[in-house]
Structure formats: C-alpha cells, structure tokens
Amino acid sequence: MARNPKYDILFEPVTFGPKTMRNRFWQTSHCTGYGSDRPGTQARFRGMKAEGGWAVVCTEFCSIHPESDEYPWHSARLWDDGDVVNLRYLCDEVHRHRSLAGVQLWYNGMHSPCLESREVARGPSGLPSNVFPERCLYDAAADEDDIRAIIHMYVLAAKRAEQAGFDLVEVSGADSTLPMQFLERRYNRRSDRYGGSLANRARFYIEVMAALKQAVGDRLAVTTRFETDTINGECRIQHFDEGLHFVELMHSEGVCDLWAVKIGDYEEWGEDAGSSRFRKTNWMRPFVSHVKSIVGASVPVVSNGRFTSPDDMVTALRSGQCDVIGAARPSIADPFLPTKIAEGRVEDIRECIGCNICVSRMQQQALLSCTQNPTSGEEYRRGWHPEHFEPAADPCSVLVVGAGPAGMECAMVLGKRGYTVHLRDCAPELGGHWRDVARYPRCAEYGRLISYRQIQLEKLRNVEMHLGIPAMTADDVLQYGADKVVIATGAHWATDGLGAEVHRPVAGADAECAEVLTPEQIMSGKRVVGEKVVVLDGDGYFTGVAMAELLADQGKAVTLVTNMNMVAEFSKYTMEMPNNKRMLHEKGIRFLTNHWAHSFVPGRLRLFYLYRDSAGLYEVEPGRWGRRTSDELVDLECDALVLVTARVPNGALYADLKARRAEWQRHEVQAVYRIGDCHAPRQALNAIFDGHRLAREFESAHPQHPLPFIRERQLWGHSTIPQRGDLRPAVEPV
Numbered sequence: 001m002a003r004n005p006k007y008d009i010l011f012e013p014v015t016f017g018p019k020t021m022r023n024r025f026w027q028t029s030h031c032t033g034y035g036s037d038r039p040g041t042q043a044r045f046r047g048m049k050a051e052g053g054w055a056v057v058c059t060e061f062c063s064i065h066p067e068s069d070e071y072p073w074h075s076a077r078l079w080d081d082g083d084v085v086n087l088r089y090l091c092d093e094v095h096r097h098r099s100l101a102g103v104q105l106w107y108n109g110m111h112s113p114c115l116e117s118r119e120v121a122r123g124p125s126g127l128p129s130n131v132f133p134e135r136c137l138y139d140a141a142a143d144e145d146d147i148r149a150i151i152h153m154y155v156l157a158a159k160r161a162e163q164a165g166f167d168l169v170e171v172s173g174a175d176s177t178l179p180m181q182f183l184e185r186r187y188n189r190r191s192d193r194y195g196g197s198l199a200n201r202a203r204f205y206i207e208v209m210a211a212l213k214q215a216v217g218d219r220l221a222v223t224t225r226f227e228t229d230t231i232n233g234e235c236r237i238q239h240f241d242e243g244l245h246f247v248e249l250m251h252s253e254g255v256c257d258l259w260a261v262k263i264g265d266y267e268e269w270g271e272d273a274g275s276s277r278f279r280k281t282n283w284m285r286p287f288v289s290h291v292k293s294i295v296g297a298s299v300p301v302v303s304n305g306r307f308t309s310p311d312d313m314v315t316a317l318r319s320g321q322c323d324v325i326g327a328a329r330p331s332i333a334d335p336f337l338p339t340k341i342a343e344g345r346v347e348d349i350r351e352c353i354g355c356n357i358c359v360s361r362m363q364q365q366a367l368l369s370c371t372q373n374p375t376s377g378e379e380y381r382r383g384w385h386p387e388h389f390e391p392a393a394d395p396c397s398v399l400v401v402g403a404g405p406a407g408m409e410c411a412m413v414l415g416k417r418g419y420t421v422h423l424r425d426c427a428p429e430l431g432g433h434w435r436d437v438a439r440y441p442r443c444a445e446y447g448r449l450i451s452y453r454q455i456q457l458e459k460l461r462n463v464e465m466h467l468g469i470p471a472m473t474a475d476d477v478l479q480y481g482a483d484k485v486v487i488a489t490g491a492h493w494a495t496d497g498l499g500a501e502v503h504r505p506v507a508g509a510d511a512e513c514a515e516v517l518t519p520e521q522i523m524s525g526k527r528v529v530g531e532k533v534v535v536l537d538g539d540g541y542f543t544g545v546a547m548a549e550l551l552a553d554q555g556k557a558v559t560l561v562t563n564m565n566m567v568a569e570f571s572k573y574t575m576e577m578p579n580n581k582r583m584l585h586e587k588g589i590r591f592l593t594n595h596w597a598h599s600f601v602p603g604r605l606r607l608f609y610l611y612r613d614s615a616g617l618y619e620v621e622p623g624r625w626g627r628r629t630s631d632e633l634v635d636l637e638c639d640a641l642v643l644v645t646a647r648v649p650n651g652a653l654y655a656d657l658k659a660r661r662a663e664w665q666r667h668e669v670q671a672v673y674r675i676g677d678c679h680a681p682r683q684a685l686n687a688i689f690d691g692h693r694l695a696r697e698f699e700s701a702h703p704q705h706p707l708p709f710i711r712e713r714q715l716w717g718h719s720t721i722p723q724r725g726d727l728r729p730a731v732e733p734v
C-alpha cells in the first residue's frame with residue numbers, strides 16, 4: 001500500500017552539521033549490554049534498525065576512557081584500537097542501509113565503579129556517588145590540568161570514532177555524566193572559573209563540545225543529549241530555570257549541531273525511560289518543547305516519548321516541539337517501524353508496550369531482550385530477522401493448544417512459515433493470562449502484546465483460530481488429526497500460598513475459601529471480603545503492586561507483605577521502583593519487607609521475619625550445630641488474603657500426552673512439544689521467545705531443545721588489542 005501523505009513529513013531529510021539524515025527517524029542511544037565486546041550482536045542489532053528505516057542509529061553509552069568504567073554494566077567503549085575494530089563493524093552495517101552511525105561519548109565521573117579498570121574517575125569536587133552510595137565511590141577532584149586531560153580524552157575518543165566510521169559524536173550531558181556533574185550545583189562545589197555561576201558551571205560542557213568541533217567538526221556532526229530537567233527540584237536542573245538557560249548559553253557558542261533532549265538523571269532514569277505504567281506517550285513534552293524556540297530553525301532538536309503512532313509523531317513535529325523523532329524502545333520493539341509507515345502498513349507495527357524489560361536486562365548486567373520482539377539481540381547469534389521467516393520446505397499441520405503469549409507467537413511464526421495451523425483455546429478471546437494483565441491498573445498498553453499478534457494471525461489464511469472450545473483433553477488432541485502438536489496451556493497463580501521463600505503452602509491459605517483470593521479470581525470478580533486486605537507478594541514484579549493498588553482504589557486498607565528486600569523488587573531493574581514507592585505512599589498502602597506468611601485464619605495473618613534466627617552458630621544440642629531458631633511471629637489483622645506467591649504450570653495435558661506416547665503413531669501424531677508457562681512460568685518475554693524459537697527451529701532434529709547460538713568471546717590463542725605493555729596515548733598536559 002502507498003504511504004499516507006499526512007506522514008510525508010516524517011520522511012523529509014534533515015541536515016545537522018556536516019551530515020544529512022535521510023528521514024526524521026533517530027534511534028536514540030540506548031543500552032544493550034552488547035557493547036564493543038560483542039561486535040557481531042551489536043552490529044547486526046543496530047544494522048537491523050538501519051535496514052528498517054531509522055536514518056540515524058546510535059550506540060549505547062560509550063565510555064571514552066578506562067577512568068569511566070561501568071563494568072559490570074556493559075557499555076560500548078572507545079578506549080583503544082581494539083574497540084575501533086569492533087565498532088567499525090557496526091558502522092559498516094549501518095552504512096550498508098544508507099543510515100548514519102552515531103556514538104554517545106560518556107565519562108561518568110563519580111558514578112564510575114571502575115570494577116574492571118581499577119582506575120579513578122575525576123570530577124568537579126571529589127564527592128561520593130549518590131547513585132551508588134553503598135559502593136564507596138568517589139571521584140578525584142579535578143584541577144585545571146585534569147580538566148584539560150579529560151577534554152583531551154573526549155577528543156581522542158572522537159578521533160577513534162571517526163576511524164571506526166561514525167558519522168556523529170553525541171556528548172552525553174545526560175544521566176548525571178560528567179558534563180552534568182559540572183553543571184549541577186549539588187555536585188559542583190568549585191570556586192574557580194568552573195564553579196559558581198551558571199556560566200562557570202557550564203564551561204566544562206561547552207569546552208568539551210568546542211574541542212570536538214575543532215577536532216572533528218568539519219567531518220563529523222557534534223551533538224549532545226541533554227536533560228532539561230532532572231525532576232528532583234531545586235539545586236538540580238529545572239527546565240524553566242537552568243535547563244533552558246544552559247541551552248541558551250551553549251547555543252550562543254555555536255558548538256552544538258543538534259540537541260537530543262530529555263528529562264530525568266541517573267537516579268531518575270525511569271523518567272527518561274518512562275514505563276507505560278507511569279508515563280504516557282510524549283510525557284516529556286512540557287519539559288523539552290521550549291528548546292526548539294531557543295536554537296531556531298538551523299539546529300535540529302530530537303525529542304523522545306515512546307512514540308509508536310505516526311500521528312503522534314506528526315503532531316510533535318508540526319507543533320514545533322522537535323524536528324526529529326527519537327526512539328529507543330519503539331525501535332527495539334519494531335526495527336521496521338519507519339518502513340511500515342512508509343509502506344502504508346501502520347497496523348503491522350509491533351508497538352512497544354512500555355514494560356521496560358529491555359532496560360531490565362541491562363540493569364541485571366545481562367543482554368537486551370524485548371517482550372514484543374523476540375528477535376532482538378538474536379539477529380547475529382541466532383541469525384533471526386524480525387520480518388523474514390524461512391518458508392518451511394515441507395509444511396505439515398500443527399495443532400497449538402493455548403492462545404496465550406506463547407501459543408499466539410508460535411502459531412503466528414509457524415503460519416508465516418507456511419504451516420497449516422489450528423490455534424485452539426477454551427477462552428473466548430486470544431491472550432491467555434495476559435488478558436487479565438492488560439486490565440490491571442496502569443497496564444492497558446500491555447494489551448498491545450495481544451492486539452499485534454491478533455492482527456497478524458487474522459491476516460494468515462493458513463491459520464485457523466478456534467476460541468471458546470471445551471478444554472482439550474489428551475483424547476481430543478490425539479484424535480484431532482494434526483501431524484504435530486504444541487502445548488501452550490500456561491500457568492495459574494498458586495491457590496495455597498506456595499512461594500519461593502519456603503517452597504511450601506501457607507497453612508490455612510486456600511483460595512477455595514471466601515477470604516483467600518488469587519489475582520485471577522480478583523480479575524474474574526470474586527468478592528474481596530472485609531476492609532483489611534493483605535497482598536502476599538512472592539513474585540516481586542507488577543502483579544503484587546497492581547493488586548494492592550486495585551484494592552486500595554476500592555477503598556480497602558491494604559498492606560503488601562513481601563519476602564524480598566523491597567516492594568516490587570524486580571521494578572528496580574525496570575526503573576519503576578521510585579514511582580512504585582511513590583504510588584504506594586500516595587495511596588496509603590502500607591508494606592512490610594523481609595517477612596513471609598506462617599499461617600492464615602480469617603481475620604489474622606501470622607507472619608515471620610526472615611532473619612529471626614540467631615546470627616551466630618552454636619551447639620544447639622550436643623553434637624548438633626546450627627542457628628538458635630526463633631519462633632517469634634508477627635500478627636496482622638487480615639480480612640482477605642491475596643496470594644501473589646508463585647505461578648504453577650498447567651502441565652497436565654502435556655504430561656497425559658507424554659504418558660500416552662505409545663499411541664501417537666496410531667493417531668499419526670509425529671511430535672508433541674510444550675512451550676511457555678506450562679513448561680516453566682516465567683515473564684511474558686520468555687513465553688514469547690519460547691514460542692518463537694520453537695517455530696523457527698521446527699524442523700531441527702530436536703525442536704524442543706534450542707540449537708546452539710554464536711557465543712562472542714575471546715578464543716584462546718588469538719591476539720588481543722591492546723597487548724600488555726602497549727602505550728596508552730597521553731591525555732595529561734606536559
């Protein structure tokens with residue numbers, strides 16, 4: 001189909017400094033965990049976005065020097081010629097698709113753990129890091145020689161970037177990096193010309209930009225990513241005050257070819273990577289929209305906002321908010337988003353659901369994966385392309401039982417590969433447990449996980465969907481007539497309080513009773529008796545806090561009890577922790593951490609503190625050593641108990657079929673596989689990955705077992721760059 005003319009503006013070229021981007025789609029710098037140490041994964045992941053139409057594709061944060069070492073978080077690095085070799089492949093892949101490659105130059109001062117390099121970062125005032133207060137991190141206060149040395153580090157990194165083939169260098173003045181540490185009053189205690197007034201505090205940032213302009217600015221664009229408001233009040237950066245005044249100052253120096261603007265700092269990263277539970281599309285607009293009026297027509301502005309709808313993008317452009325649409329997560333969820341708009345296939349866009357699982361992977365010091373796009377990060381190591389599916393040489397018929405995330409994904413990929421698929425579910429609609437999730441408070445955007453797959457499945461003529469059928473038994477499956485069977489029957493919340501803490505049910509907790517409920521029961525309308533409700537959360541992600549909020553909104557007095565150190569502990573990885581806590585506080589939801597349930601009787605939940613036993617180890621009775629155990633208990637008034645303790649696989653159908661393996665041949669069933677939560681109940685991204693992988697590898701010798709993937713690591717016996725004893729270019733003034 002032809003492109004809708006109202007979207008033409010999105011495909012206009014934009015010039016900044018010496019470069020011109022072919023359209024207005026900019027893949028903002030974002031973390032992956034691939035860094036420069038996984039060059040294949042990095043290059044193919046970024047190259048896929050260029051192929052999908054993003055005119056500029058940037059790296060993640062890229063450390064310019066071993067003094068700014070984020071290990072165990074994996075950043076890109078431009079420390080030496082080895083990094084040049086590895087990042088060159090990224091640039092080649094991006095250029096192959098006519099896009100520009102950008103690298104974000106990063107020096108993190110006091111917040112650099114330096115756990116690999118063991119060097120000491122320099123900073124404005126020699127203060128401890130507030131981002132990692134428990135790690136005993138301090139920067140070394142920089143004198144003017146140090147400042148010149150650091151600026152030289154930026155220049156050397158930019159020169160390496162040019163060698164690698166990058167088209168633009170973006171100075172990170174975001175996420176509390178060094179330029180911000182000089183700019184912010186709270187960090188900058190200096191009394192020299194780099195401290196005091198705004199102009200003085202801005203000097204370092206502006207000098208870095210000026211040095212880069214001078215060194216590479218006629219060949220590479222020199223840009224910055226700047227947070228106009230750190231969203232934490234006075235003494236930091238507020239957009240109507242120092243945020244915009246700084247933009248005026250830097251702009252008047254003429255050292256910045258393009259501004260990418262955002263809000264939030266390292267501590268409040270969740271305001272930049274705003275999750276859909278707390279922030280809706282283009283939430284940063286009030287804080288960033290004035291930048292354009294300061295920098296004028298000749299200097300483009302990039303604005304982010306989890307844009308997935310071309311209409312929202314056009315509105316942002318036409319309103320004068322920005323010239324370029326920046327996106328990290330929408331480009332992860334759908335690298336082909338620009339192409340789909342260009343081809344008039346807007347309904348095919350795999351819209352980001354704003355779950356921040358991608359961020360969580362990085363925060364767990366792991367590798368980026370995406371809930372919506374299971375091919376993310378698999379482009380190189382598994383050779384997966386998000387839009388291309390190898391046609392099956394000899395497609396057979398496949399019955400998929402269960403239309404949750406796993407079953408939908410598997411049926412969709414099998415369908416795209418040419419198999420004849422019957423997707424059957426006893427529920428009247430697609431989506432499995434995710435239908436409930438999308439109705440939790442704040443989780444409406446999660447529903448895109450279902451709607452994207454529904455649209456794709458409905459387009460596939462070789463896929464039939466049978467919903468609202470009686471639950472299938474092993475007899476039904478064997479007699480169905482399919483060549484192969486995939487079981488995707490999901491999981492359910494434990495009805496007896498089984499959880500990870502003690503791996504046993506909680507005495508008296510039985511969801512058959514009126515006073516005990518599971519999330520499924522709440523979502524299907526089971527009445528919550530009484531006033532005082534306890535949510536027992538052993539899951540630690542969004543379900544516990546969602547149930548607590550839902551019931552608080554109904555006027556219940558809610559207490560959330562968890563065995564973990566923090567409420568919704570996993571949300572520290574998704575960057576939702578601060579706002580989860582604010583929400584609980586605002587809604588008067590009390591919480592108790594490091595406790596678990598001992599027993600329940602209507603009216604009273606009895607808890608125990610996880611660390612109630614003695615610290616010392618003693619001879620508790622002759623010959624038997626151990627802790628002195630305590631039977632101390634804490635009672636909570638509790639009219640209704642909500643069990644968010646663990647999920648239990650619906651594994652019976654697969655087990656029945658496996659037990660009847662001898663009958664498969666008689667029924668001409670060649671194979672039975674299981675995927676998703678019925679195999680092991682995990683987060684939705686894993687269920688989707690499971691379904692996707694099985695469908696991609698459906699003809700392998702043992703499809704239930706994944707094929708090996710390429711592992712990127714140094715193979716012994718091959719040389720390294722640098723070698724021990726090599727010289728490092730001097731950065732100190734002589």
Ligand code: ADP
Binds near residue numbers: 433
């Ligand atoms: P996953 O996350 O693994 O995809 P879900 O729990 O979301 O799993 O979805 C499982 C789906 O399987 C549910 O919609 C459920 O109605 C369906 N289902 C479970 N058992 C059967 C069965 N025996 N026959 C048909 N559908 C089933």
Ligand code: SF4
Binds near residue numbers: 332355359369371
């Ligand atoms: Fe969006 Fe979630 Fe994918 Fe991240 S993981 S890109 S937030 S859908």
